[in-house]
Amino acid sequence: MYKRLLSIFILITIIIIGFSEKELFIHLIKEGGSTAIIISVILVAICVFFPIIPFPILAGMIGAVFGTFHGVIVSLTGSMVGTMCFFFLCRYGFKDWRRLS
Template identity: 35%
Template sequence: MRKVFVLLGYVGIAILMYVYGESLLQWIRQGGTEYMIVTSILATIFALFPIIPYPIIGGVLGAAYGPLGGSLITWIGSSLASILMFAFVRYGYQDWGRKWLYRYDRLSKVTVLFERNAFMTIFLTRLIPIIPSIVVNIYSALSRVSFLRYSIASSLGKVPSMILFATVGSTIVTNPGELVFIALFYGSFLLLVYVFFRLFNRFSHHAKQ
């Protein structure tokens, strides 16, 4: 019954977002600092139920509130949504998921390795916007990763990409010519992340030996 109620609640909110999502997005476009708390709640709901791709939401927030305010609201919404999704899966379905994760030998070994390096793995995957957030949320929740470790690693890792979404949205409105420099800067940042990840793996491998 617990699983059924959790699922029905999630589906019900998803339907409401599908029906009223466009109207809520129009309201966000109007901006206004006095509505930042309400907007942060809406950003969380949009991230939790991605009827509209969240990079678009981040861009709209950046255009409405500027790069600083837009980045903050985008980050709050995305971070809270990931934590809520983690709690949703952990509370409702971890018992089912863990049986599946440890049923197959190869997947079990990958999961154990992930759990040993959970903080760094979650942090690095969050730095790369093309990795689906929902996959990281669900996989982490089904594993033995603690709620606190996941929340901190996930929230910290989301900072750069959320700043990117809001900055791009603000730049499109104010100075579109700077988008090239933003793309070059973030591309360089991802290259550094990749190099750091390779060095981290090499160091971990030598440490175990």
Template identity: 35%
Template sequence: MFKKIGAVTLYIIIGYLLYIYGDQLIACLNTYARDYLLLTMIVATLLSLFPIIPYPIIGGIVGAAFGPALGAFVIWVGSSAASIIMFIVVRFSFQDWGNAVLRNYKPLEKVTVLFERNAFFAIFLSRLIPVIPSIIVNIYSALSRVSFINYAIASSLGKMPSMMLFAVVGNTLITNPRDLILIFLLYAGFVVIVFGCFKLWKKRVLQINES
């Protein structure tokens, strides 16, 4: 009980501080990002862990500061580190309670079992679909019996395309805004393909639930 209360309290306190000083933090990031690579990665991690500011904005700022390649790497490290940190906190603080909830409802239990059997693909795919909130994937994975290694690798790999997009957009706005249309068309095509794969996986889940 104490570790649950402690984890929630710490999260609220840090989130509140970032909410109060978020504007100043963004201003500093916008001004000094180019000069402090490691510090920028830490800030990107915090702002991904506590999403008080939409992460695409962070990606755009970093991409404009470092260029598309290094900028994408910086925000990918930040986003991946944040998801792993949240997974660890939830796994060690709430898994006993959360796992019991997942197993108490038969339909949810079937979905969870299927998710665990196909954990790598499910997590990787969910990261590629922008409409699925990252925090839900983090928490659900941590409450289930998915291994840490599977989660960390699948989650980090799945984040690459969207982080590259954020950084490229930020850089393109500065260098050649006309290329934005081509970038969005390519990414939209990529998302459509991924969404088709997701629909097939969802259909399989429904078939299992009906059996």
């Protein structure tokens, strides 16, 4: 029960931070640099959980900011990080809930 509540709390926290700091993230991504790469990877990872923006549009925007090669690397890295986080969150966060069903 504790792990499930922690998992839900983490998801809600991510949503709140994303909505409250939207302008700061957009400004940092437009600047470029290593901070923009990290934010872009996290943004793609979040889109694995909540596909609000279609992935081809998001990948195209990342490619426009960083170039084709670096955009592909950032998009793939974000997809892998998001998928791994989703897997481990479901596996360990909701394991007890699955057993009860």
